Amino acid sequence: VIENFVELEKLAVLGHGNGGTVYKVLHKSTSSIYALKVLRFNDGSDGVRRQATREVEILKLVDSPFVVRCCSVFHNSGVAAGDLSFVMEYMEGGSLQDLLKSQKTLSEREISAVARRVLLGIHYLHDMQIVHGDIKPSNLLVNGEGEVKIADFGVSHLVEGGGVAWNLSPDSCMGTCAYMSPERFDPERWSGGDGFAGDVWSLGVVALECHVGRFPLTGTGQRPDWPTLMCVMCFGERMEVPETASPEFRSFLERCLEKDWRKRATVDELLEHPFVN
Ligand code: ADP
Ligand code: MG
Numbered sequence: 676v677i678e679n680f681v682e683l684e685k686l687a688v689l690g691h692g693n694g695g696t697v698y699k700v701l702h703k704s705t706s707s708i709y710a711l712k713v714l715r716f717n718d719g720s721d722g723v724r725r726q727a728t729r730e731v732e733i734l735k736l737v738d739s740p741f742v743v744r745c746c747s748v749f750h751n752s753g754v755a756a757g758d759l760s761f762v763m764e765y766m767e768g769g770s771l772q773d774l775l776k777s778q779k780t781l782s783e784r785e786i787s788a789v790a791r792r793v794l795l796g797i798h799y800l801h802d803m804q805i806v807h808g809d810i811k812p813s814n815l816l817v818n819g820e821g822e823v824k825i826a827d828f829g830v831s832h833l834v835e836g837g838g839v840a841w842n843l844s845p846d847s848c849m850g851t852c853a854y855m856s857p858e859r860f861d862p863e864r865w866s867g868g869d870g871f872a873g874d875v876w877s878l879g880v881v882a883l884e885c886h887v888g889r890f891p892l893t894g895t896g897q898r899p900d901w902p903t904l905m906c907v908m909c910f911g912e913r914m915e916v917p918e919t920a921s922p923e924f925r926s927f928l929e930r931c932l933e934k935d936w937r938k939r940a941t942v943d944e945l946l947e948h949p950f951v952n
Contacts (some may be wrong), residue, residue, distance in 0.1 A: 676747050676748055677702055677709070677746055677747040678747070678764050680749050680760075682702055682703055682704055682764070682912045683701065683702060683703070683709070683711060684700060684703055685698045685699075685700055685711070686698070686700060686708075687700055687735075687872040688698045688701045689710060689769075690770075690813075692813075692827075693829065694758075694809075695712055695713050695714040695715060695727075696712070696713050697710055697712045697713075698711045698712075698713065699711075699765065700762070705839070706720070706791055708763045708765045708767075708907040709746065709764065709765050710761065710762070710763045710764070710765045710766065711760055711761070711762050711763070711771070712760060712761055712763065713759075713760040714727045714730075714758060714759045714760065714764060715756050715758050716759070720757050725758050726830065727758070727791045727806070727829075727832045728742065728759070729744075729828075729831065729832070729833075730831065731748050731759060731761060732833075733805055733828045733831050733833065734748075734761060736803060736805070736806070736830055736861050737749065737799070737800065737803065739795075739796060739800075740822075740824075741792050741793075741795045741796030741799060741824055741825060742796050742799065742800070742824055742825050742826075743760050743763050743764060743766060743824045743826040744763060744764045745763050746761075746763065746764070747761060747762040748760075748761045748762075749761070749762075763826070764818070766816035766817055766824065766826070767816045767817075767818060768812070768816070768817030768818060768819065768821060769816070769817060770788065770813045770815060770816050770817070771812040771813070771815040771816075771817065771823065771881070771885070772811075772813040773811035774812075774817065775812055775885065776886070776887070777835065778886040779834060779888040780885060780886060781886070782922065783886070783920070783921055784925055785885070786885045786886060786924070787881070787924075787950055787951055788823075788883075789815070789823050789951075790820065790878065790882050790945075790950070790951050791946075791951040792823045792824070792926070792949060793823065793825060793878050793881075794878070794942055794945055794946050795946070796824065796825040797810070797825070797874050797878065797942050798942045798943070798946065800825070800874075801832075801871050801874070801942060804833055804834045805828075805831055805832070805833055805834070805871065806831060806834055806869075806870035806871055806874060807825060807828065807831050807874050808830040808831050808832060808870065808873065809827060809829065809830045809831070809854075809877075810825070810854060810874050810877035810878055810881060811854040811877060811880075812884065812943060813827075813854070813879070814826050819858060828879065832870060834869060835868060836950040839883055847888045852901055852904060853880075853890060853892070853899060853904060854876075854877040854880045854881065855873065855876075855877070855904075855908075856868075856872065856873035856876035856877065856936065857908050857934045857935075857936070858872070858873065858886065858936045859873050860904070860905060860908050861882070861905075861908065865934070865935060865936060867936075867937075868936045870937035871940050871942075872941075873936070874942075875931050875939055875940060875941070875942060875945065876931060876932065876936075876939065878931055879930075879931025879932040880892065880931075880932070881926075882924075882927070882928060882931065882942040883916070883928055883932070886917065886919070886920060886924070887917060892904070892907055892908075893907055908916045908934075915927045916929060916932070923948075923949045924950050924951040926948070926949075926950065927945070927948050927951070929945055929948035930944070930945065930948070931945070
């Protein structure tokens with residue numbers, strides 16, 4: 676646990692997002708490297724504030740080798756620290772998105788290893804009644820050993836009682852909606868759903884993207900805007916799984932990308948799937 680914010684020296688910016696800024700930092704007394712995420716929400720809406728608080732609450736709860744670890748949380752630690760900031764283990768390999776940018780595609784063996792770790796992470800979270808809600812390449816981070824872990828609980832929910840009430844307006848998911856499940860897009864048509872099956876859908880999109888080397892659900896490979904994606908998801912046929920994938924991989928993808936969440940594979944079922952074993 677890092678007790679004092681002034682013990683940290685910012686070395687570089689690792690990422691920017693809706694949530695805030697992530698820095699690479701040096702903990703001076705131990706010479707260890709960490710990542711520091713700084714959230715600013717004092718001028719933001721109540722929604723932004725609530726979500727930031729939720730992100731930290733969830734991070735404090737989770738403790739798994741498949742989820743990026745949070746070591747300390749600071750509240751209002753002066754201007755430079757933002758309104759809320761937390762220290763995480765540093766994932767020196769960057770994100771899966773960075774990896775895809777440089778390598779374009781991953782081999783099936785690599786995708787299998789990534790999928791297995793993400794499934795174990797999702798399994799752990801779901802057991803704790805946490806829906807991640809934002810599984811995508813930029814939120815899957817790689818450490819020095821090449822191990823993938825789930826990060827960014829910026830849109831996560833703790834499920835209490837009846838399930839998750841997502842805020843479904845297009846602005847609430849800028850940049851994120853490309854990996855969203857059909858039931859989150861179109862709750863009227865795919866009614867019900869507790870949110871958990873949505874994480875499985877997103878994993879399927881990520882695995883397929885790693886294979887084809889571009890965003891897989893639209894012909895152009897561009898991350899679609901809201902209306903385009905709405906059309907693909909709601910009126911499109913079944914997801915096209917490429918011939919180049921092995922039979923095990925195809926079957927895995929088809930089980931993740933089942934539009935009807937009731938028929939989609941559960942995390943338990945996928946952990947037994949030959950593709951990840
Ligand atoms: P946002 O809510 O803004 O998306 P994230 O928590 O996803 O914030 O972090 C944004 C980016 O910062 C990530 O995509 C990744 O590139 C980088 N990053 C975040 N956490 C770490 C970490 N622990 N180690 C290394 N890089 C990180
Ligand atoms: Mg993110």
